Amino acid sequence: MPGTNDDPTTQYRDTIDWDDYWTDPSEADRAAASPSAHLLLEPFRELLDEWGAPDTYADVGCGTGTTVFDVAERHPATEVVGYDVADPLLESNREHAHEEGDGNVAFEHAELPRFDPDRQFEVVSAFYTLVYVADVERALRTLYAAVEPGGHLVFTYHNRMGRAHYRGVAEDPHEHLGEDSPFDPETFAERFQLLIEGENVLSHDRIEEVLGTRPRSVWSVVGADHRYRAWRHNPFVFVPK
Numbered sequence: 001m002p003g004t005n006d007d008p009t010t011q012y013r014d015t016i017d018w019d020d021y022w023t024d025p026s027e028a029d030r031a032a033a034s035p036s037a038h039l040l041l042e043p044f045r046e047l048l049d050e051w052g053a054p055d056t057y058a059d060v061g062c063g064t065g066t067t068v069f070d071v072a073e074r075h076p077a078t079e080v081v082g083y084d085v086a087d088p089l090l091e092s093n094r095e096h097a098h099e100e101g102d103g104n105v106a107f108e109h110a111e112l113p114r115f116d117p118d119r120q121f122e123v124v125s126a127f128y129t130l131v132y133v134a135d136v137e138r139a140l141r142t143l144y145a146a147v148e149p150g151g152h153l154v155f156t157y158h159n160r161m162g163r164a165h166y167r168g169v170a171e172d173p174h175e176h177l178g179e180d181s182p183f184d185p186e187t188f189a190e191r192f193q194l195l196i197e198g199e200n201v202l203s204h205d206r207i208e209e210v211l212g213t214r215p216r217s218v219w220s221v222v223g224a225d226h227r228y229r230a231w232r233h234n235p236f237v238f239v240p241k
Contacts, residue, residue, distance in 0.1 A: 016132065016191060018086035039228040040127055040156070040236065041070060046222040047154070047238070053078055054122035054151070060110060060143060061085075061129030065093045072097075072105045083110035083117070113139035120148035126155040131192065136200040137210045144211050147241045153211075154218070154238040157202040158195050161233030166192050207239065215239045 044067055048054065053075040059068050062082030072080040082105070084090055090107045097105045110117070112126075113135040124147050126139075133139045136157075147153050158166070169176040170192065173185035183191070194200050208214040215237040219227055228234075 018084075019088060022086040022089040022092075041066060043218055043222045043226040043236065044125070044154070045070070045074070046226070047218055048075075048123070050221055051123075051152070055079065056121040056148075057081075057123045058083060058117065058121040058125070058146065060112065060115060060124065060126045060146075061132075062093070062107070063089070065096070065105075065107070067125060067127065068093075068105060068107075069096070069100070069102065072102050073100075076104055078104060080105045081117070081121070082107045083115070085109065085111045113142060115139070115142040115146060117146055120146055120151070122148055122151040124151070124153050126153075128156055130155065130157050130200055130202070131195050134194050134199050136202060137206075140207065140210050144239065144241065149241055151241050152238045153241065154236075156234055156236050157207075158200070158234055159203050160201060162230070163195055163198055163201050165230075165233055167196050170196050204235075204237075207237070211239055213239050213241070 048071065055077075056079045057068075057071050057075075058081045059065075060083045062068050062084050065082050068080055068082035071078060082090075082093060084093075084107070087109065090109060093107045097107070108117070112129065112133045124143055126143055130136050130139060143155070144153050170189040173183075173188040177183055177185045177188060189196065204215055215235075216239070218236045218238055219231065221238075
């Protein structure tokens with residue numbers, strides 16, 4: 001979630017202007033910014049089923065609200081909040097929630113790495129969000145601070161293999177990104193500049209150093225049936241608190 005201020009820890013605003021991105025987005029734009037719908041929805045459902053429905057849930061970098069609306073509809077007693085940096089997107093999500101009568105859903109503005117909701121949640125997630133954040137360690141700490149004791153932080157990140165893959169694509173995007181790709185070859189390198197330059201590459205060890213608790217693979221809980229193709233270089237993990 002690129003920043004828009006002069007805080008020296010958030011000088012990563014040149015990757016994407018999210019307000020502009022979500023003003024009259026194309027279907028391709030929606031697909032490129034909403035991978036959770038295709039890759040994470042089923043395993044995340046199973047993960048919550050294993051843990052039991054949370055009383056409260058927050059998704060940071062919620063995009064079109066894929067997991068937010070799904071959790072709200074499947075668990076109507078759960079208080080659900082979706083956070084994102086793009087005001088046009090938040091407004092459209094609020095309209096959708098109103099139209100669907102989802103009274104347990106709210107959408108609020110938030111911008112990583114600064115995240116201070118002034119409350120805690122049983123489950124906090126950030127899916128395909130940290131790839132756009134330069135100060136990734138600060139983002140992890142603020143996300144984890146928003147998890148209540150006994151709860152979980154659930155997120156995806158890119159490791160060294162992920163960086164190598166994206167660097168390879170950026171070297172010749174027209175060769176790697178076909179017509180069915182959600183990403184525009186002309187903007188791929190700029191969009192993923194932070195990852196390609198190695199600014200927000202993570203590992204299990206680095207996450208443990210930052211949070212003091214070792215992350216666990218989601219697949220160790222839900223099994224491998226829904227593992228997406230890139231699971232090795234784009235891990236899907238949770239950190240208990």
